[in-house]
Amino acid sequence: MITSHAVMIRQHGEPADVLFTQSYTIDDEHLAPNAVIVKVLASPINPSDINQIQGVYPSQPQKTTQYGTSFPSFVCGNEGLFEVVKVGASVTSVAPGDWALPLRVCSGTWRTYAEFSDDVLFKIPSPAQSTARGKTPLTLQQGAALTVNPLSAYLMLTHFVEPKPGNWFIQNGGNSAVGKFASQMGRLLGLNSISVIRDRPNLDEVKQQLHDTYGATHVITEEENNSREFSGVVKKWLSESGGSLQLGLNCVGGKSSTGVARKLQDNGIMLTYGGMSFQPVILPTSLHIFKNITSAGFWCTRIVEENLQLKKEILEKIISWYEDGELLEAASTASEYTGGDLASFYSERIADSKSGKQVVVNAVE
Amino acid sequence: MITSHAVMIRQHGEPADVLFTQSYTIDDEHLAPNAVIVKVLASPINPSDINQIQGVYPSQPQKTTQYGTSFPSFVCGNEGLFEVVKVGASVTSVAPGDWALPLRVCSGTWRTYAEFSDDVLFKIPSPAQSTARGKTPLTLQQGAALTVNPLSAYLMLTHFVEPKPGNWFIQNGGNSAVGKFASQMGRLLGLNSISVIRDRPNLDEVKQQLHDTYGATHVITEEENNSREFSGVVKKWLSESGGSLQLGLNCVGGKSSTGVARKLQDNGIMLTYGGMSFQPVILPTSLHIFKNITSAGFWCTRIVEENLQLKKEILEKIISWYEDGELLEAASTASEYTGGDLASFYSERIADSKSGKQVVVNAVE
Numbered sequence: 001m002i003t004s005h006a007v008m009i010r011q012h013g014e015p016a017d018v019l020f021t022q023s024y025t026i027d028d029e030h031l032a033p034n035a036v037i038v039k040v041l042a043s044p045i046n047p048s049d050i051n052q053i054q055g056v057y058p059s060q061p062q063k064t065t066q067y068g069t070s071f072p073s074f075v076c077g078n079e080g081l082f083e084v085v086k087v088g089a090s091v092t093s094v095a096p097g098d099w100a101l102p103l104r105v106c107s108g109t110w111r112t113y114a115e116f117s118d119d120v121l122f123k124i125p126s127p128a129q130s131t132a133r134g135k136t137p138l139t140l141q142q143g144a145a146l147t148v149n150p151l152s153a154y155l156m157l158t159h160f161v162e163p164k165p166g167n168w169f170i171q172n173g174g175n176s177a178v179g180k181f182a183s184q185m186g187r188l189l190g191l192n193s194i195s196v197i198r199d200r201p202n203l204d205e206v207k208q209q210l211h212d213t214y215g216a217t218h219v220i221t222e223e224e225n226n227s228r229e230f231s232g233v234v235k236k237w238l239s240e241s242g243g244s245l246q247l248g249l250n251c252v253g254g255k256s257s258t259g260v261a262r263k264l265q266d267n268g269i270m271l272t273y274g275g276m277s278f279q280p281v282i283l284p285t286s287l288h289i290f291k292n293i294t295s296a297g298f299w300c301t302r303i304v305e306e307n308l309q310l311k312k313e314i315l316e317k318i319i320s321w322y323e324d325g326e327l328l329e330a331a332s333t334a335s336e337y338t339g340g341d342l343a344s345f346y347s348e349r350i351a352d353s354k355s356g357k358q359v360v361v362n363a364v365e
Numbered sequence: 366m367i368t369s370h371a372v373m374i375r376q377h378g379e380p381a382d383v384l385f386t387q388s389y390t391i392d393d394e395h396l397a398p399n400a401v402i403v404k405v406l407a408s409p410i411n412p413s414d415i416n417q418i419q420g421v422y423p424s425q426p427q428k429t430t431q432y433g434t435s436f437p438s439f440v441c442g443n444e445g446l447f448e449v450v451k452v453g454a455s456v457t458s459v460a461p462g463d464w465a466l467p468l469r470v471c472s473g474t475w476r477t478y479a480e481f482s483d484d485v486l487f488k489i490p491s492p493a494q495s496t497a498r499g500k501t502p503l504t505l506q507q508g509a510a511l512t513v514n515p516l517s518a519y520l521m522l523t524h525f526v527e528p529k530p531g532n533w534f535i536q537n538g539g540n541s542a543v544g545k546f547a548s549q550m551g552r553l554l555g556l557n558s559i560s561v562i563r564d565r566p567n568l569d570e571v572k573q574q575l576h577d578t579y580g581a582t583h584v585i586t587e588e589e590n591n592s593r594e595f596s597g598v599v600k601k602w603l604s605e606s607g608g609s610l611q612l613g614l615n616c617v618g619g620k621s622s623t624g625v626a627r628k629l630q631d632n633g634i635m636l637t638y639g640g641m642s643f644q645p646v647i648l649p650t651s652l653h654i655f656k657n658i659t660s661a662g663f664w665c666t667r668i669v670e671e672n673l674q675l676k677k678e679i680l681e682k683i684i685s686w687y688e689d690g691e692l693l694e695a696a697s698t699a700s701e702y703t704g705g706d707l708a709s710f711y712s713e714r715i716a717d718s719k720s721g722k723q724v725v726v727n728a729v730e
Contacts, residue, residue: 289637292667297655
C-alpha cells in the first residue's frame, strides 16, 4: 500500500481557510490493467489554481468522496510533473521510471502520489532518457510547468494568425512568464516582436535582458505604447522589415490594450488572456469598423481540452526546444516539501506567490 | 446633349464650405456601346457621405477633371436611385425607363444625370414593372436607400452567425434606422430580438411601436441593459424560448456595448458598426477569456465591395420584401429639388439632417 497526502477543499474560499490535507492509501498490489501509479515530483502554483479554490474560475473539478472524506471534495492543482511508480498489466505507454504529465486539467496535482488511467497521462523524456539521446535533460521546474504558460504562448502565436517568418506580433506584459515565452518562441519561429513593459527604475537593464536573452525584437514602455507619436516609430519598423503586424497579445487591459490594438494593421486580431490592470479591454470604434480589428479571448483550456492531439504536438515541440537548450524556462522559486502538513505547506507557498511563481517539489523519498 | 448638375468637392472640409456645383454636358448622341445614361431620381444624405466630404472616411472617390473642373475633384454621394434614360448599342441588362442602382460606392450620386458603364448598374423593378407582376411598387425613398441601411442590417444578421429560426440577437440603437431594419428582418427570418433604446418621455409608446410595427421581440432600456439584475430576465427569456443568443449589434459603444456583450452566450460575437456615444467599445476581460466572446467590426462596404454577387442577392431579397409589403422603410424627409444651385440645396439638407434622414428628390423634368 502507498500512502498519498492530498491537498483538498470541500468548499470554495480563501486557500488558507479551506485547504485541508487528506491522507489515503493506494492499493499498489491490485492494480487495474490500465492503472498507473505516479509520484508527483513537482507542481506549480498558478493563478488559475488559486482562482479555482476561490470559486472564481469556470473550470472546476468534480467533487468526490473516493479519497475517504466524509463530504464530497476535490484535490487541488492542475499542473504537475509525475514519475511513474507502477503500472497495470495492460499499460504499454509508460513504464516505471518514466516522467509523465496529466493530459487534462483538474487532475489534482497537489498531492504526493496518485493513480490515473494510462490514457490521461502524457509521457515526456526523463533526465536519463534525454541524456541517453545526447540531449539536455528537462529540469523539474521545466517539466512541471509545461502545460500552462509555454503552451499558451505557443498557441497564441500559431493558432490564430499564420506564424509566417518575418511577420510581427505585439504584446503587453512583455516581462511576464507568458511574455518571455512568447518572445523566445517568436524568435524560434522567425517572428519579430514588440514587448510592452511598465516603466521601472532598472528599465534599460530589463529591456536589454528581454532583447538579448528572451528574444524580443523591440521593447517599449507603456507610455510609448500609449503615445500616438510613437505609432510612427512602429510603422517605420514594419515598413523597414516588410513584415506585417496582425497579432496582438493582451494580458493587461485598459489603455494598454487600446495601445496594442492601435498598432495592429488591417484585419489584425488582439487576443486577451489576462487583465492584470483589472481594467476592461477598450477598443476605439474606428479600429473595429475601418481597420477590421477583432478582439477575441484566449483560454488555453478551452482549446486544448477539445483537441488533446494538438496539445501533445505542441508539448513535443516545447520539450524539443528545452532539450536543445533553445528555450529558457520562466523564473520560479522551488520549495522542497520534506514532510509535515501538506495543505499548510501549499498555503504558505500560495502566500509567497505574490512575490513570484512558486513550485512545490516533493522531496519525500 | 444632356446637361447634368453635380455636387462636387476639390478639397475636404465642412460641406457648406467646400461643396460646389459643376454643370457639364453628356453627349447622348454618341454613346459608347456599353454606356448607360441615367437620371438620378433620388439620393439620400448618409453620415458616410458627410464624413467622406470631411475627409474622415476611409473610402474616397478618385478625383478627376473629366467633368470640366480646373482642379481634380469628385462628385459626392454614394447611394441613389436612377432611371435609365438612354443606353449604348450593346447594353442588354437595362433599357430606358428601368430603375437601377449604382453597384459600387463612390459613384457620385449627388447629381441630376450621369453616365455609367452597364456593368456597374443593378436593375431593380420600376413601379410599372412591379405593378405588372401584381406587386407593390417600391417608393422613391425605398429605392434610393437600399444599399446602406437595409443591406447592413441583413448582412449583420446573416453573415456571422447562422440565422437559425428561434435564435436571438440583441442590439442597441434599437430605434435607429438600422435597428428597425434589423428587428423587422429578424422577424422575417424567424429570429427573436432584444432592442435596447434610451429612456425617453414617450418610452412606452416607442416600445410598443418597435414591438408591434418593427417586430422587436423585447424592447429594453439602456438602464436595463446596464443592470446586472436584469440579466436574469434575459436568461429567462432565452431558457423559455430554447433559442440561443450569440449575436450582438452595437452602434453605441461605451457601457451600452458592455451590456450587449454581457447578454451574449458562450462563443457569441458582437459586431460594432457605429459609435453614437463617442465612447470606445468596452469589454470585461472575463467575457473574452471565459465566455469566448469576440468583438468584431462591421463595415458593409468592406464586405460587399469584395463580393458584388452577395450584394445583388441580398438586394433582391430586400426588394422582394418591399414588393410583398413585408418591410417598412426607415423614416426620412424627402425634399424636391426643382432647380437653382444644387450644391446649396444639398448643403441645406445636410444641415437639416441633424433632425432626421434627408432624401433629395430630383423633380426637374
